[in-house]
Amino acid sequence: MRAAHDSVPAWIDPMLAKPDGGRLREGPQWTYEYKLDGYRVAARIAPDGTTVLTSRNGLDLTVEFVELTEVLGAAVRGRAAVLDGEVVVYNEAGQIDFGLLQQRRGRFQKHRTARREEPFIDVPVRFLAFDLLLLDGELLLDQPYEQRRRLLTALPMPDPFRVTVVPSFTAAELAADRLTPQRLLERVANEGHEGLVAKRLDSPYLPGKRPGFWCKHPLVQTREVVVCGWRPGQSGFTGTVGGLLLGAHDPDTGALVYIGDVGTGFTRQDRDQLRDRLLPLERAGHPFAASPPREDVVRARWVDPVLVGEVRFRQFTRGEEGRLRHTAWRGLRADRDPAEVIAPQPGRPGPPPAPATGSRVTVKAGARTLALSNLDKVLYPDGTAKSEVIAYYSRIAPVLLPHLRGRPVTFVRWPNGVRGQRFFQKNADAGAPDWLPTVPLRGGGSRSGGDEIVRYPLIHELAALVWAANLAALELHVPQWTVTGDGAPNLPDRLVFDLDPGPGTTVVDCCRVAERLYDVLTGDDLTPVATTSGAKGLQVYAGIAATSAQAPSVYAKAVAVAFERETPRLVTATMAKARREGRVFIDWSQNNPAKTTITPYSLRGRDEPTAATPVTWDEVRGCRKPAQLMFTAEEVLDRVAAVGDLFAPVEENRAPLLG
Structure with missing residues (x-):
């Protein structure tokens, strides 16, 4: 066996690819491969088929991916070979999923810790080869990529x-298919790949180098980071990892910053596994x-x-102390290897922004096909694009849709981003798809007054x-009532208190009022639920x-x-803004059938993509800083x-x- x-x-x-600075290389001397999202692995195969799988930094991954070894040996049929490639995992949608590969690794480590002897084949992995470095004992490094590729295929x-x-x-080949590199990039984006790698057909293979040949x-902007610390989680994440503190090496001095x-x-599962690794x-x-800022740690x-x-990020700040x-x-x-992780340096060009993915694409959403446009359009000042807004609503749909069902929806739209003009849209106009259910309501949704018929969309x-x-x-704003199958309004099925902090107060003061509401509502046999507004305030609902x-x-x-009478210096029930200084306004009028409130899990049109977020009563009682009850879209998905x-x-x- 040793022999x-x-x-x-x-x-x-391995030879490494160089960032292209946001400009996709084009011309007859270039070829294009998918940028893969897995583990870079060299498959080293002996003439007898013995195979060793080695990571980019020299780690032996043979045992972890043992199911790949026999088939690789069979591929070269008795010849010594070294293949360069990537080990990946596919999800149910047929997309390469790095998260699933990470989960598999966590289970593999537990498998080894438990000293289990059976092979670990919990999640199927696949080796995607993109280069051939040695065949029949002959090094091919000086051969042009085009020749190495011919031998590989x-x-x-x-x-x-x-x-x-x-592929x-x-x-x-692109020209024969009436495609350009940019059109290929659009297709790659629609299929969920990470991007493209452009390679010169005449490029040699330079071990350990990062030349301009690749x-x-x-x-997506990603960056490798060194894990230097962690914060314990709070509220729903108590007992596990809440967040990680990150470092990298200064490119000039090598110091960890x-x-x-x-x-x-x-x-x-990620949080629990990280806790076990970090303890x-x-x-x-x-x-x-150098010591990091005290407020950060x-x-x-x-x-x-x-x-x-590895993290995904949107921006690297350019101050004296750069931050992701x-x-x-x-x-x-x-x-x-931690020594490989280099920090971007303030003042130097950072990673390129995500490129445009075309003006119009077609996607599947459930059983339907939709045409989407301007996906790269930035809607929030922090850089969040329309594609990310669509991704959030797609991922939050399983919990959001039940709370929209049967409720006529009012949209607040920002076609040019939240710094641009907004407008409310109640009517499903002529541009709405013919399969979208709508409900005609008189007077803008009120049960009385007004002769206008508004055809509201129903989001089911x-x-x-x-x-x-x-x-x-x-x-997305909805009333506290639903409609029947024939479009008639039902009686309200939700009670809501909208707590709005006046000047000099914050959501922390709203939490103290919410605690009192909790006592009143539970005393009346109701089940109160608190949710942030996604803006400044807090709402308390009950079915x-x-x-x-x-x-x-x-x-x-x-x-x-009654609350205003008991604590007039803390609470007001009066709509007049002059009465709100230093007080929390309890907006009871949101229960008027003509009014709507932001639906739980909806985004808000603010500088950051915050969302209205249901919270626990422990979180309400423990809130001492406004930031504790402010959640971005990504944080809501995690919750x-x-x-x-x-x-x-x-x-x-x-x-x-009652009453």
């Missing part, structure tokens, strides 16, 4: 489910060459800087939600069985007036993955109003 292992070809330090692939060759598209054009943190993008690495102080627990991860902004976790990178399925997001309908359309307003006003739909009790528990 067989000795006959395996030597490891070759000539190798038989006996099991394409486990091993295949990455490559030359300029001539240029990567990512559709603080570059920001990340608190989103984790599944609950044995804890140390007394931070590992940075409150509650921090420091670790030895030995783990490398708007980060989301992608996973640990066992195939990277994913496709309708995606259609609305494509209109830049960032906010009800009303006896009249006016009953919720009567009840809510009586409670609000739902961890704790489910906190707004569900409003639909599940309806009780009659």
Whole structure:
């Protein structure tokens, strides 16, 4: 066995792709491959078929991906070879999914820790080969890429489910298909790939180098980071990791510097696995060459800087101390060495922004096909594009749609972004798809007054939600009542108190009022649920069985007036803005059948993509800073993955109003 292992070809330090600065290389000398989202792996195969899989930084991954070894040996049929490629995992939609690969790695590590002897084949992996570095014992490094590629594609692939060759598209092949490199990039984006890698047909293979022969054009900005510390989670994340503190090495001095943190993008399983990895690495102080800002590292627990991860980010700030902004976790990178992780340097060009993906694309949303436009259009000042808004609403749909069902929806649209003009849209105009259900209501939704008939959209399925997001309908507002099958309004089934902090107050003061509301509502056998407005305030809902359309307003006003009478310096039930200074306004009038409120899980049109977010009563009682109850879209998705739909009790528990 030792002799067989000795006959395996030597490891070759992989050649790396250089960022293209946002300009996709074009011309007859270039060919294009998909940019892959997995582990870079060299497959080193001996003449007898013995195969060793080695990561980019020299780690032996053979045991972890043992199911690939036999099929690779069969591919070269008794010849020594070294193949360069990527190990990936596909999701149910047929897309390469780095998150699933990370989850598989976590389960593999538990498998090994438990000393289980059976092979670990929990999640199918696939080796995607894109270069051939040695064949029949002959090094091919000086051969042009075009020749190496020809030899690679000539190798038989006996099991394409486990091993295949990455597709490559030359300029001539694209032209024959009436495509351009930019059109190929659009297709790659629609299929969910990371981007393209452009390679010169005449390029040699330079081990360990990052020449201009290979240029990567990512559709998403990502960065490798060194995990230097962590914050314990709070509220729904108590007992696990709440966020990570990140570092990288200064490109000039090599010193480890603080570059920001990340608190989103984790599944609950990710958080628990990270906690288990980080606890044995804890140390007394931070590992940075200079102390990070005190306000950034409150509650921090420091670790030895030995783990490398990857984050998605939107911006790298350009001040004296550069920081990654708007980060989301992608996973640990066992195939990277901490010494390789270099920080962007303030004043130097950062990673390129995500390129435009074309003016119009066609996508599947559930069972329907939709045409989407201007996906790269920036809607928020922090850089959030329409494509990300659509992605959020698509991912939040399973918990959002039940709370929209049967409720006529009013859109608040920002076609030119939240710094541009907004407008309210109630009518489903002629541009609405013919499959979209609507309901005609007189007087703009009121039960009385007005002769205008407004045809409101009903958002019952994913496709309708995606259609609305494509209109830049960032906010979705609904009444506290639903409609019947024939379009008649039902009696209200929700009670709502909209707590609006006046000048000199914040959501923290709203929380103190909400605690009092909780006592009143539970005393009346109602089940209160709190949700942030996604802006400044807080809302308290309860499911009800009303006896009249006016009953919720009567009840809510009586409670609000009683609160004002008890604590006139803290609460007002009066609409006049002059009365709100230093007080929380309890807006009981939101129960009027003609009025609407922001629906839970809707985005808001603010500088950042915050969302109306259901919260626990422990979070309400523990709130001491406004930031504790402000959640971005990514954070809302993480919360739902961890704790489910906190707004569900409003639909599940309806009780009659007393009084």
